[in-house]
Amino acid sequence: MGCQASKKQRKTSRDNRPSLLDGSTDLQNKKLIAVETKPQERKSKQPKSLDKNKVVELFQAEHQQIYRNKKFQQDYFITEEKVLINGFQGTIFVVEHKVTGLKRIAKIARNVLTSNQIAEYIEYLQQLKKIDHPNIIKLFDFYHDEKHIYLVEEYIDGGDLSQRLKTEMHSQEKIHVAFVFQQVLSAINYLHQQDIIHKNVSLNGVLVAQKSNLLIKLIGLDDLFYIFQDFNTNFSYRAPETFAENYQYSKSADIWSAGIILFELMYGIHPFQDSTRQLTIQNIKRNNINQEIDVNSISDEAFKLISDMINPDHNMRPSAKECLKYKFFKTIRKSSMKITSALLRVKEFESKNELRLILLSLMIEYLMSKEERDKIAQTFYKIDLNNDGKISKTELYQQYFESSGDENLARKEVERIFSQLDVNKNQFIEFNEFLIASCNKTALFSEENLTSFFNKLDRDHSKQISANELKVFFYNTQLSQSDWQRVIQLGEKKEETNNKISYQEFISLLTEND
Template structure:
């Protein structure tokens, strides 16, 4: 992915920061410390609203620090190498976190970068770690040493775009057209989100569109361009998805991503590329002149899909359709977003219970979700989120929530539920806000996870967790020592400044739904 350079969206990482999971319900009070114990200059947190104003990035552990100072192999163990191009300089593999046992994907890239280039890469990764959308790759960890870069992401094992269509199309109950609609609605949803915060993907091609698992049709836009060095042999392959203006070395814009999507939509229908050529020069000329091959295979594409492809493959980038406009195109007008209504009822109940949890409980739950949440449970909530997010921009508005709630009883709860979820009161609900409030804590808070999390937080293996150890997980939280103490005291029952496993377990078990 790349940062958009246009004037309109030329924002700093701070300006485009995505606010992740926050606490809820500004009317609840936070436990106050005795005025006699207040340090000079400290600010007492009087309410959850104060807490939110002081800790906007507090609930994003593991995705804050730019590059870990520790060694990659002290944190992760390699499990299996996955097939990838340019294996001599880039290795993609499954890894296991040494403390939590959770499996993730790691991209290990040999580099010869100068320090200035490494600083740019770190800044880029820092921004990418803030992304918060169900159809966008999550980056959890990033390491650099003298020879290699290490990027740790979610685990995706559901196959690539084209391989998955082949297997999914065996299900006679769903047509090929319906599958492609489902796939591309998610692709455009992810792109619309990226473009809305000033990020261009810059590397859209089949192998960078993956499925979360074999059990669902949840798509993730991934990006290995950060850890890939292109060889000369790749030129003919890479040019297939490049827009004319990119080939001419002009500015890469959001419209350039849309061109790539047009090529992909053509290719998934015809199993061939829209621009052909016997050599690189001829293929370039056909792309620059926008000579789309419209043969018998083209005629088999549904008319609405043909119209959409033509709108995306316009040689003039200023006349190309946007990702948001793609989602509103007639090609997607009959698509149905489905989610289990019983699951929705249970989810709404959990959201209402969420407001009674303390800030400390929410902090601990946020770490468990990031590190220990079952992927299948997370996938269910991703699907529910996308079903509610009617315009697919990665944010849920109050009107979208109300539209999704079908019964009259549910609709009367719209304001209450929205207030709980929209914890930073910015007028919409982001994915990780939704995830934290709606997760099933009965499944999340089990004995095994409690032991794993306690050991993870107990950095010095003293069998107790201190305020210092808690703060180390939230290095960007702008809280005073007094504010940290107030939060910590919510779980420190004997007020000795340390949290035993018994206190820790009691605090988290009380969060069960």
């Protein structure tokens, strides 16, 4: 960086590369800006002794006003205010769930939507709640009233990606960049398979899950204003075709935005950023990349992937799935691993019936700690060799065969596991299914957890769970009332059939075989 690059200066072996340096610009080198709360800022904003009954008094009048949503107030305490993330148009808080004590992030924005738009937005959020990928931030709850929208997501504390990589990288091969960018592409690939276009992929929208690892989380999917526009709100990450009139956002525009992220991570500078918005947009449209960048400073494999992802012709860009097959990622080929404690629990898991899986899924969502979720996510990532966000029989077989050395035993074990876990019978184990099997059930099934979870489901405090009470947690399902009755009956003792589950039936159903 900082060196003039010309066609004559390029190495002969790289003459056939696509031209990234057409045009000129006097763009100065600018370091990436990290959005991260400074330690002293965090300390000053968190009270020394938090009286949860008076938590509203911690904030200004405007903050007290947004805390007035009764349903949100029933479920969460606000404990700390955070700095803005990824240009979010609202206020961000750290919150604590009143029942479980788990820490989460609450993003609260003004409700400026029409009645039709709010209905569309709620439908979209329901779709996001079903997203099941370890590299996409989890949306747990949402609320709305006439004045505000409330989004509650999983808590992450690993900081800004670009800053972490500056301190984590140990060689010029930038293996860590390949490792984290593979996770970014895996998340985008998963979304595109679900026919979801992110629209706002940017470096600030890629965060690290926790300080102790480089597990990546893609954020920004649920932000209020994103689904009602057809362009990336961070204009410097927009593909050239998105500036055309009446453009409709496509998956290839997400690929371009991700390519800009990889460019920044490899070269340390944005390729098109200029002194003004107008000049930056002009550079994007004309493919005027900063002439001061030394293109020889990265490997051929990295250059090839970047060139293809930010190809001005959107029809020529590879899909996320195709990108994951590039040679750039060969440097981080996942090493074989012995069966971990998580995999052992997968092996030992036995499912009694569908109701048990439903209850386990809900327990994990509301009670699993962030640390355990992230640890299991890393195991899942290692097994998912093709990075499509799900585990195939072949991928799981490879792990068990490497451990046992017995081909027949490994195949039988995989078939048994899939018969227990593959709930939707799609021939894959998805992340939530893997969480159900591999979580530490000794900790999950503590007396305190079981009691608090039963009380959460028992909305009318009758000391029994009915089909209607359980159904509340599964908005927009295709099950009829009679279907729900049959689901409830799966957990009842035959001699006590009353279309409800008692606490003892609840305990027996969850803890049998554990």
